[in-house]
Amino acid sequence: MFTKIIKFKQNNFSFYVIYLYKNQPELIYNAIKKKMQHSPVFFKKISVIVNIYYIKNEINWEKVYNAIISTGINIIGVSGCNNKNTIKIINNTGIPVLFTNNKDNKKIQNIDINEKKINNNIIPKSIIKTIKEKGSLSLKKDVFYNKSKIIYNPIRSGQQIYAYNSDLIVINNVSTGAELIADGNIHIYGFMRGKALSGANGDKNCQIFCNQLFAELLSIAGEYLLQDQIPKKFLGKSSRIYLKNKTVTIKSCN
Template sequence: MTKQAELKGSSYTLSALHLSNEDIQQATDYLKEKVNQAPNFFAAAPIVIDVSNAGTNIDFKELKNGVTEAGMIPVGVSGCKNALMQQQARDAGFALMNAAKQAQAAKPVVEPTRIIDTPVRSGQQIYAKNCDLVVMSNVSPGAEIIADGCIHVFGALRGRAIAGANGQQQARIFCHNLQPELVSIDGKFWLSDKIPDKHWGKGAVISLAENNLNIEPLAL
C-alpha cells in the first residue's frame, strides 16, 4: 500500500523584518538593498514581517507586493494589534504568526571538530553539526560554512560564515583574512558593509556580546 502524505509539526528559522512605521516604500527599499548586497543569502528567501511597532494603518497588500518586488517571499505577519489588522493581513494573503517562546533545549551531543583541508568553492555548503568547523584553506564568494560551534578559517573568508547555528551564543568566528559576504552568530548577522575598514582583509575574531556582534583583531 502506498504511504499517504503526513502532516507533521516542524520548526524552521526565518528572517524577520521589524517595521518601525507604516512607510512601506522605505521597507521595500531597505529589503532591495539587502538582497542586492547578498543575493545568495536573501534572494527568494522566506520572510516574516513583524508589525508590532508599526502602528495600525498598514496597507498589507502593498506590503506583500513590496516584499515580493524586493525579491523575497513574504510568508506571514506577526504582531497584529487587533482583529481588524489580522483580517486585513489574511485578506492580503499573509499567514498570521506568533513568535514562539524559546524552550530550553536539551544539551546537544558534542561531536569531534570537523576539519576541511580543501578550498570551499562557490555554491558549496558545509555544516558542522554539534561541533566546531576548521577550514584550512579559502572560502570562496557564494560558499557557505555553518557550525553549531565555532568556525576557524585559516585562509581568506570571502563567502558566508554562520557560527552558533543551534543557538550557542558563546560561539566565535576566527579568520586570518576577513572579506565575508556575511557573518552570523546565533542568528545575529552582519553583511560585508558592516565590517569596519580597519578589519577588512585582516585577521579577526567575531563574537557575540550583549546580543550584538563584536569584532577584534586576531592575536597570533
C-alpha cells in the same frame, strides 16, 4: 528498468526573517528601503520569511505584501500567524504560511516578553529553559553542543555547509560564494572568502575564527557585517569575530 524521477530529502537552509511590528504598509516600505541603503549588495534579490506575530490587530496582507516586494525583496513564506482569516488570505496569494512547534508557541504567547530580546523563530525549545520576570530569556545551564563537524576539503563556490548544534571547523580554504552555517562557533584554517554565519540558533556567545580573513559576510546570531564594512587592517589577517553590545566586532588574533 526503473528510472528515478524525484526524491524527497530533508535539507537545512538559512533564511532571513523580517519581523513586523507595525501594520502600516508605507512605514514598512520606508523602513526596508532605509535598511537597504546601508547594505545594497546584501539586500539585492534577497528572499525572506515575514513574521507577523507582533501585529495584534488584523493585517491588510495584500497592501503589506505589495509594500515589501516593491522594495525588491522576495517573500517565500509567512510565520507567526494565528488568525484563521488572515491565514486564508495569505494562502490565497500563493504564499505559504509556516508554523512553528505549537507547544513552544503557547509557552511564548502566554508570557509578556521583551520583543527586542527574544526571537521565537530562531531559538529552539532545547535552549528555552526559563523566562525571567522581565521577559528576557535566560539559561539554567550552558548550552552543550555535539562533537564538532570537521571539513578537510576546500569549500567551493555555491556549496553550503551546516553544522547542526555543533561547532564547524574547516581545515582548508573557503571560496567566494560558499556559505558556512553553524549553531556553534566557526573555525576556518585557510583563506575565508565566503559567508560565515555563526550562532544560527540564536546563541549570541558564538564566535568566528579566521586564519586569513577576506569574508563576503560575517554573521553572529543574526547580526552581520558585510565585506565593505570590514576594516582593511584585518583583511588577510588572523581574526576573531564576536558580538559586543549587539555589534559584530573583529579583533586580531596575533
